Amino acid sequence: MPAPLPRLIIEPAVRRALEEDLGLAGDVTANAVIPADHRSTVVMAVRKEGVIAGLDAAALAFALIDPEIRMARHVEDGETVAAGATIATVTGPSRALLTGERTALNFLGHLSGIATVTRSIVDAVAGTGASIVCTRKTTPGLRALEKYAVKAGGGGNHRFSLADAVLIKDNHIAIAGDIQTAILRAKENAGHMVKIEVEVDTLEQLEQAMAVGVDAVLLDNMTPETLRRAVAIVGGRAVTEASGGITPETARAVAEAGVDLISIGWLTHSAPVLDIGLDYKNAGD
Known part of the structure; x- marks a missing residue:
């Protein structure tokens, strides 16, 4: 596993991505459909075998939306996981989970894709x-x-x-x-x-x-x-x-x-x- 990047390096990129996705009115769908006090547990699961990278960025995407969200990791960056494996469990306010979902997955999927093809060449x-x-x-x-x-x-x-x-x-x-x-x-x-x-x-x-x-x-x-x-x-x-x-x-x-x-x-x-x-x-x- 590589040494983690400091939050100071990761946060500007994650913050820009969230700002882009939230627009000027926030998540109008989650705010309209989900009660404000509702809480959920969701899991991040891989659909195909690969090497994981970007868990810190994904966790930060949720945390910047709502610091009450907790992400429990079941693997670490650099690990190879099988198709169907659960790599993290995320719990917190449902609106915030849905609001941060796409940004978290965009970082995690993109960076894990890079790690996966790199491992194949290595x-x-x-x-x-x-x-x-x-x-x-x-x-x-x-x-x-x-x-x-x-x-x-x-x-x-x-x-x-x-x-x-x-x-x-x-x-x-x-x-x-x-x-x-x-x-x-x-x-x-x-x-x-x-x-x-x-x-x-x-x-x-x-x-x-x-x-x-x-x-x-x-x-x-x-x-x-x-x-x-x-x-x-x-x-x-x-x-x-x-x-x-x-x-x-x-x-x-x-x-x-x-x-x-x-x-x-x-x-x-x-x-x-x-x-x-x-x-x-x-x-x-």
Whole structure:
């Protein structure tokens, strides 16, 4: 289980989602149909096997609507659960439960979907020595939560922001003039704590990058055979990262080429939601 995110990081995203859903008049349906003093117990159940992530966000969605709501967890983030499993029991004022339901499930389903697909790729490369990492291809405003979900699935995180490290990509190289000029300028201007990675498309570019030295190389859209040659050229002098169109079917061959990292953008931008529902059980205490 990854270390939980501080509430200070989670709350702004959850609060924005609730504000969006409540509109200017609140939940007119629950307020009209449900008596104000009615209490209920509901359960969160998964419809399909998957890895859970986002329980803190779901709990906060309910708590921000009504602090009387109590959510008892039966699993923790990072756990794999079978279809039909109950992952939490939620008790409190019925109106508030129904008002917070969709926001809680949106976070939980989305983040659990990311954790689930991450785990599938992590399992696919098990034993190779390669680690799976995400990218900055995240939903605006949800980066911290989505990267947390990747960790819940057993993966790791690439940069959180542009300020984390220097990553020289093809457009930087094109504008700078050539790869070595770009790297040397980065070395001149980056602080001593800032690592430098460069993206290369060919083995010739890789040779040029290694001639001046970098901390990491991003090997973009290379076949497994070319990746093997690239790893041999690097010879342990830099971290090797493979990226570009990697799927569950191709991930193991990429990993077996000897790279240290495999970065995959679709873990966060295209993961299918894990279907989780909220089911009414009975009147609450």
